[in-house]
Amino acid sequence: MASKADRPELIIKGKRLDGRAFNELRPIKIEAGVLKNAAGSARLEWGDNRVLAAVFGPIECQPKHTSDPAKAVIKCKYSMAPFSSIGEHGRTGPNRRAIEISKVTKEAFENVVFLNEYPGSEIDIFIEVLQSDGGTRCAGITAAAVAMANAGIHMKDVMYAVSAGKVGNEMLLDFNMIEDNYSDSDMPMAISPKDNSVLLLQMDGNNSKEELKKGMEMVLEAGKKISKIQRDALLEVYRKAEANAEKGV
Amino acid sequence: MKTIVMPGDVIEQTAERIENTYSENGKLYSKIIGLYDSEKGSLVSLEGIWSPRVGDNVVGIIKSARNAVYEVDLSFFLRSILVGSKYDRHIHKPGDVIEATIKDVEDRKTVVLTAERVLHGGTVLNVKPTKVPRIIGKANTMVKQISDMTRCNIIVGKNGIVWIKGGNVALATAAIRQIEDEAHTSGLTERIKKMLEDGGGSMPEPVQEADKYGNAETPDNDMRRNGPHGSYNKDRNAEVKGYTAASDNTDIEIEK
Amino acid sequence: MEPMDEVKTYYIKELLARGKREDNRGMFDFRQIRIKRGVIQHAEGSAQVELGGTVVLAGVKLQIEEPMEDTPKQGNLMVAAELLPLAHADFESGPPSPESIELSRVVDRGIRAAECIDLESLFIEEGKAWTAFIDLYILNHDGNLLDASSIAAMAAIMDTKMPRYDAEKKVADYTVKTEPLKVKNIVVSTTFGKVGSTIVLDTNMHEENSMDTRLTIETDGKAVRAIQKGLHGSFSVKEIESLVDVAFNKYNEVKSILEH
Known part of the structure; x- marks a missing residue:
């Protein structure tokens, strides 16, 4: 987080710098089934974020000692491209931040996948952030959930993720990069929409209980929209094939 | 009526549990992206892996041979074996393509094949x-x-x-x-x-x-x-007939 | 190799021995090439290239660095390739593999040898010059990563706009994109695979699993700028000479797609 002393005005006349209202999402676009070699995949545009997610498996778990004879093992790798940020060329390879994000993402998916249906196997989730503008872990989870459904992995629900946080005295939904850099708090959440159970929750900064409550409400409200977009992306795979089929006759 | 459902979608209440669903808090949910037929009460998966059943007819490739026990690659995460007769050891070699029938899925760990037939070439x-x-x-x-x-x-x-x-x-x-x-x-x-x-x-x-x-x-x-x-028919010579024009150079007859 | 691949490989070999390819292509035909430019706005230049089923994303970032000692009046370029695990089940995360290092170095060599980027134009002032970082992200692997990566790198370079140099603060201002990167030349890579005694251009995945050796020839239409032979097999001098002819013949086809 950058120092608050040189924080630019992030809220001008009740609007955010990009013109959004406090509880407004950035535009989200998802396309499912974009990578041929993967069992399931999704390309996601979320504001200026560009994320690719792919799922491989279930396949035989390798190396053997990492396998569990009773259930599937989920392996997740989140990483950021060196050309993904405005500014200097990034470093390649996993850093501590990427490793932590990979871990909490994996744990969120362990909750919804019917692991015991795939004993001894592994399911791989790859999240590649090609362009980043704040909120990439949430964008990655949202894309990965679509990729998992696209792969036909048996699971309880298609989760989504989004964050809420504080700037000054206001709670805002879905920070972009500049808001993220100068915020007073940030709280990414992943939610199972069928019962609003929380699958991932992280937070840092400074929030009162009321602020947290407000933030969570914002997340759940926005989730309805995100779920709809995920759903449409998954359906579009079949609509597109139908349209092609009609053209073909 | 047929509708496409997603994991987590509530399936209309039916008397019994149907395939590809799970129940929680008295409700029936879809586990998959699939086609739900409310009249038939069936949910057919549109994506995902195969789940092996006794009687399924499969195509696989012999991976290894040991004491007339063959390990077969079925492009599936479970181990799959074919037990040959003790009289004809090693009639199959690694790399042989076979079609076979599933005899058993043992202990959710091993797919056991039987009644194999080698598919030559191709x-x-x-x-x-x-x-x-x-x-x-x-x-x-x-x-x-x-x-x-x-x-x-x-x-x-x-x-x-x-x-x-x-x-x-x-x-x-x-x-x-x-x-x-x-x-x-x-x-x-x-x-x-x-x-x-x-x-x-x-x-x-x-x-x-x-x-x-x-x-x-x-x-x-x-x-x-x-x-x-x-669904599988018991006839073991069950190859869909193919035709080959003898003098056509698109005819690819592969011999090892 | 897995027994499954061996079955496919055997089929491909027999097919090629009869002068046929799996997808009915001609021996020296490229698969369809599609280029999308400017896909990463945060990069100074970018392009996503599809060569049949192979998909490569190239991003160019410019960064101020100290010039190399032997070329104090020039900028520099660096090419790196990532074989992303999402591109193929065989790709694993971890440090760069010999394959990815070879890939990036061959692409680098062609661009450098053909002087595609005007490195002198990257010089800013004493002790300061731009370095162009070209990152190749392999998104889907269906054979011939070399040509797909070379086309992606070239397209991304041609898409690049320089960041502004803030002469007061002596730093890069990435919020403003100025004039295009000066591109002096276009290099085109043509990679041939040899299976048995048959040679084909632009191998797909199955052909690649079957091939004994490969030859990459990079030309700028007038001269050969780089060559790389890979794998255990061999070529005759006569074969190499005739492939150089093919490489020259292919130059305009790819160049016109790059310039489109």
């Missing part, structure tokens, strides 16, 4: 197992059409491995890929027919083809393989 193709019923078609119509018009021998395993030999393999492959993409649409048989015609497929005179041992497929053997909806 090549294999991985397809989505959920699309296999469509590739086969009702009463074999789809696979027979492809086979007839491309002059290929084709065997479709429930596990999603397809064996193809002879004829215009590129055209047959393209047809199978199109079926995978458009599996949930109607009028597919006609479209594939047109696609095959446009691609140069035709209905030639059947010509018998001999394998590397000089065994010709008998013309009587076709159409016994799969019953309606791709």
Whole structure:
């Protein structure tokens, strides 16, 4: 987080710098089934974020000692491209931040996948952030959930993720990069929409209980929209094939 | 009515649990992205892996041979074995393509195969197992059409491995890929027919083809393989008949 | 190799021995090439290239660095390739593999040898010059990563706009994109695979699994700028000479797609 002393005005006349209202999402676009070699995949545009997610498996778990004879093992790798940020060329390879994000993402998916249906196997989730503008872990989870459904992995629900946080005295939904850099708090959440159970929750900064409550409400409200977009992306795979089929006759 | 449902969607309350669903708090939810038929009360998966069942007809590749126990690659995460007779050890070699039937799924760990038959020559193709019923078609119509018009021998395993030999393999492959993409649409048989015609497929005179041992497929053997909806028929000579034009240079007869 | 691949490989070999390819292509035909430019706005230049089923994303970032000692009046370029695990089940995360290092170095060599980027134009002032970082992200692997990566790198370079140099603060201002990067030349890579005695251009995955050796020839239409032979097999001098002819013949085809 950058120092608050040189924080630019992030809220001008009740609007955010990009013109959004406090509880407004950035535009989200998802396309499912974009990578041929993967069992399931999704390309996601979320504001200026560009994320690719792919799922491989279930396949035989390798190396053997990492396998569990009773259930599937989920392996997740989140990483950021060196050309993904405005500014200097990034470093390649996993850093501590990427490793932590990979871990909490994996744990969120362990909750919804019917692991015991795939004993001894592994399911791989790859999240590649090609362009980043704040909120990439949430964008990655949202894309990965679509990729998992696209792969036909048996699971309880298609989760989504989004964050809420504080700037000054206001709670805002879905920070972009500049808001993220100068915020007073940030709280990414992943939610199972069928019962609003929380699958991932992280937070840092400074929030009162009321602020947290407000933030969570914002997340759940926005989730309805995100779920709809995920759903449409998954359906579009079949609509597109139908349209092609009609053209073909 | 048929609707596409997602994981987590509530399925209308029915008396009994249906496949590909789970229940929680007295409600029935979908586990998959699939086609729900409210009249039949069925939920068919549109994506995902195959789940092996006793009696499934599969195509696999021998991975290793040890004391007449063969490990078979079915493109699946569980180990799969074929136990040969103790009198004919090592009749199969690693790399042999076989079709076989599932005898048992032991302890959710090992798929046991039986009644194997070696498929000589040709090549294999991985397809989505959920699309296999469509590739086969009702009463074999789809696979027979492809086979007839491309002059290929084709065997479709429930596990999603397809064996193809002879004829215009590129055209047959393209047809199978199109079926995978458009599996949930109607009028597919006609479209594939047109696609095959446009691609140069035709209905030639059947010509018998001999394998590397000089065994010709008998013309009587076709159409016994799969019953309606791709269910397995017990006839072991169940290869969908393929045709090969003897003097055509697209005829690829592969011998090891 | 897995037994499954061996079955496919055997089929491909027999097919090629009869002068046929799996997808009915001609021996020296490229698969369809599609280029999308400017896909990463945060990069100074970018392009996503599809060569049949192979998909490569190239991103160019410019960064101020100290010039190399032997070329104090020039900028520099760096090419790196990532074989992303999502591109193929065989790709694993971890440090760069020999394959990815070879890939990036061959692409680098062609661009450098053909002087595609005007490195002198990257010089800013004493002790300061731009370095162009070209990152190749392999998104889907269906054979011939070399040509797909070379086309992606070239397209991304041609898409690149320089960041502004803030002469007061002596730093890069990435919020403003100025004039295009000066591109002096276009290099085109043509990679041939040899299976048995048959040679084909632009191998797909199955052909690649079957091939004994490969030869990459990079030309700028007038001269050969880089060559790389890979794998255990061999070529005759006569074969190499005739492939150089093919490489020259292919130059305009790819160049016109790059310039489109």
